[in-house]
Amino acid sequence: MADSTGPISLTVHGAAGRMGRRVVALGMTDSSFHLVGAIDHAQSDHLGKDAGSVAGEAPSGVEISSTWPTLGDQTGPQAVVDFSLPEALDDCLAHCVKVGSPLVVATTGLTDEQKQRLSDAAASIPIVWAPSMSLAVNLSMKIAEQITAALKDVSGGLDVEILERHHRFKADAPSGTALKFGELIAGQLGESTTHVHGREGHTGARTREEIGYHAIRVGDNPGEHTIVFGMLGEKIELNVAASNRDCYASGALAAAKWLIQENKGPGLYSMFDVLGMSDN
Numbered sequence: 001m002a003d004s005t006g007p008i009s010l011t012v013h014g015a016a017g018r019m020g021r022r023v024v025a026l027g028m029t030d031s032s033f034h035l036v037g038a039i040d041h042a043q044s045d046h047l048g049k050d051a052g053s054v055a056g057e058a059p060s061g062v063e064i065s066s067t068w069p070t071l072g073d074q075t076g077p078q079a080v081v082d083f084s085l086p087e088a089l090d091d092c093l094a095h096c097v098k099v100g101s102p103l104v105v106a107t108t109g110l111t112d113e114q115k116q117r118l119s120d121a122a123a124s125i126p127i128v129w130a131p132s133m134s135l136a137v138n139l140s141m142k143i144a145e146q147i148t149a150a151l152k153d154v155s156g157g158l159d160v161e162i163l164e165r166h167h168r169f170k171a172d173a174p175s176g177t178a179l180k181f182g183e184l185i186a187g188q189l190g191e192s193t194t195h196v197h198g199r200e201g202h203t204g205a206r207t208r209e210e211i212g213y214h215a216i217r218v219g220d221n222p223g224e225h226t227i228v229f230g231m232l233g234e235k236i237e238l239n240v241a242a243s244n245r246d247c248y249a250s251g252a253l254a255a256a257k258w259l260i261q262e263n264k265g266p267g268l269y270s271m272f273d274v275l276g277m278s279d280n
């Protein structure tokens with residue numbers, strides 16, 4: 001149970017997708033949650049089908065729909081978990097603000113304008129937003145910051161390159177996680193850091209200030225990031241890899257529980273907050 005008022009009424013946005021299905025499946029087996037809504041695109045082939053069945057589980061009694069569930073006079077806690085597409089997020093945000101629902105946003109590839117709308121919405125509802133809901137990835141981000149802080153002034157200079165590998169279906173590049181690693185590492189390196197996406201042709205020698213990003217798309221890889229800290233004479237490679245998508249799905253559900261159990265007010269929270277890894 002999420003708290004004394006009973007299980008969290010869970011709505012999954014993007015429920016028919018690769019991630020949405022895993023959130024539905026894990027949410028159904030967790031007594032802290034009661035699945036009440038499964039939203040997907042109005043043109044989805046899965047509209048009208050049972051969300052549990054689409055997820056490969058027992059029927060849930062909840063059909064995949066393009067309209068939001070009406071929770072009526074139910075007084076228990078509710079939460080929305082979003083794994084969809086950037087262009088789908090605005091409607092989801094508007095709905096959550098309208099009904100006052102806590103929201104977990106996992107979708108990546110957001111525009112600057114969308115990030116601003118997320119911040120604006122967080123003035124009225126609690127939102128967890130993170131490019132990776134994985135414990136191992138978030139811990140690796142903290143380790144990457146520490147390695148950078150320790151090596152940034154190393155004799156001969158430090159070169160940081162970020163390699164990410166994902167399944168062939170991924171729509172955005174580089175991954176939201178790679179960008180977040182880069183942002184955190186740049187925070188340690190300093191303001192003159194530049195971000196270089198791939199290299200081709202006569203690029204000249206690498207500068208000390210740049211972070212390089214390389215996006216690999218292969219098969220069914222559920223997500224892997226390697227941060228290379230190269231020096232003259234030696235290197236460190238920090239590798240974090242998912243074996244399947246459940247690290248993200250269970251992280252998102254943990255974030256929804258955290259919002260409810262900690263009784264979080266309006267605000268924009270990160271997985272560092274959820275995992276107790278924030279600096280402040």
Ligand SMILES: NC(=O)C1=CN([C@@H]2O[C@H](COP(=O)(O)OP(=O)(O)OC[C@H]3O[C@@H](n4cnc5c(N)ncnc54)[C@H](O)[C@@H]3O)[C@@H](O)[C@H]2O)C=CC1
Nearest residue numbers: 014016017018019040041084088106107108131132133248
């Ligand atoms: N933060 C994290 O830990 C993770 C984030 N992601 C991100 O989550 C997102 C989804 O990833 P996948 O599940 O692999 O993609 P997917 O393409 O399999 O699923 C997206 C789902 O959203 C649905 N959708 C599209 N338009 C919609 C609309 N207007 N309303 C409702 N649903 C709509 C699609 O029909 C589809 O079912 C991506 O941005 C991905 O990068 C993925 C894994 C982990």
Ligand SMILES: O=C(O)C1=N[C@H](C(=O)O)C[C@H](O)C1
Nearest residue numbers: 108131132170175176177223
């Ligand atoms: O699309 C994916 O699959 C993933 N997307 C996220 C990202 O862009 O960082 C997180 C994870 O790596 C899987």
